[in-house]
Amino acid sequence: xxxxxxxxxxxxxxxxxxxxxxxxxxxxxxxxxxxxxxxxxxxxxxxxxxxxxxxxxxxxxxxxxxxxxxxxxxxxxxxxxxxxxxxxxxxxxxxxxxxxxxxxxxxxxx
Amino acid sequence: xxxxxxxxxxxxxxxxxxxxxxxxxxxxxxxxxxxxxxxxxxxxxxxxxxxxxxxxxxxxxxxxxxxxxxxxxxxxxxxxxxxxxxxxxxxxxxxxxxxxxxxxxxxxxxxxxxxxx
Numbered sequence: 001x002x003x004x005x006x007x008x009x010x011x012x013x014x015x016x017x018x019x020x021x022x023x024x025x026x027x028x029x030x031x032x033x034x035x036x037x038x039x040x041x042x043x044x045x046x047x048x049x050x051x052x053x054x055x056x057x058x059x060x061x062x063x064x065x066x067x068x069x070x071x072x073x074x075x076x077x078x079x080x081x082x083x084x085x086x087x088x089x090x091x092x093x094x095x096x097x098x099x100x101x102x103x104x105x106x107x108x109x110x
Numbered sequence: 111x112x113x114x115x116x117x118x119x120x121x122x123x124x125x126x127x128x129x130x131x132x133x134x135x136x137x138x139x140x141x142x143x144x145x146x147x148x149x150x151x152x153x154x155x156x157x158x159x160x161x162x163x164x165x166x167x168x169x170x171x172x173x174x175x176x177x178x179x180x181x182x183x184x185x186x187x188x189x190x191x192x193x194x195x196x197x198x199x200x201x202x203x204x205x206x207x208x209x210x211x212x213x214x215x216x217x218x219x220x221x222x223x224x225x226x227x
Contacts, residue, residue, distance in 0.1 A: 034212035034213070036212070036213045036214060038155070038214065040155075045205060045217045045218065045219050045220055046147075046155065046205065046207075046214075046217050047217065048213055048214050048215060048217070050213075051210075051211060051212065051213025051214075051215070052211055052212055052213060055211075055213075057215065089154065089155050091155075091157070091214065093212050096160065096162075096169055097160075097169040098169075098171075099145070099157040099160070100157065101147075101154060101155040101156065101157060102154075103154050104154045104155070
């Protein structure tokens with residue numbers, strides 16, 4: 001198990017809502033770890049959707065949102081679309097000198 | 111638009127070296143910190159190294175410190191990663207990424223490094 005923990009796989013129905021979480025074995029995930037969420041579809045380069053906990057980029061669909069939920073970071077997908085099927089990686093920044101990705105969550109839209 | 115284009119990957123024998131390049135365009139390179147990340151095919155992402163815009167101290171993951179060296183040439187808008195003492199387990203796709211507000215805002219398409227005899 002790595003330092004940054006994620007669910008290995010999650011399934012959501014089309015149009016449904018799903019929450020992916022990102023934990024840290026060192027303790028609670030806070031905004032001070034600047035959680036990011038990175039989407040990667042098969043055969044493609046990664047693409048960051050959320051930075052600094054809850055900020056979207058111009059290319060991030062509004063159905064994706066980031067937050068802190070309890071002691072974890074969370075990525076909420078509201079109204080899942082077939083094209084959202086992908087692997088999602090969480091990234092935590094333990095200072096400038098240490099950035100760690102979670103193992104990824106494979107999201108299936110079915 | 112922002113473009114990051116990696117190059118320099120290929121097949122190398124164990125113990126060998128490679129230098130990867132990441133050509134940047136579409137943004138002010140000198141204002142951006144830059145990262146290298148790798149991905150073993152079919153596996154997860156691993157952060158490797160970071161260099162600030164001002165080329166101050168580089169930062170490395172423990173797994174590659176002492177074998178990989180990050181550098182940049184701001185006059186050429188290019189980021190580099192020198193890979194030395196390569197091992198079969200270093201076989202991966204290597205991506206460069208632009209840092210902005212603690213996020214990896216832009217990614218390149220990656221370059222594949224295969225370490226095999």
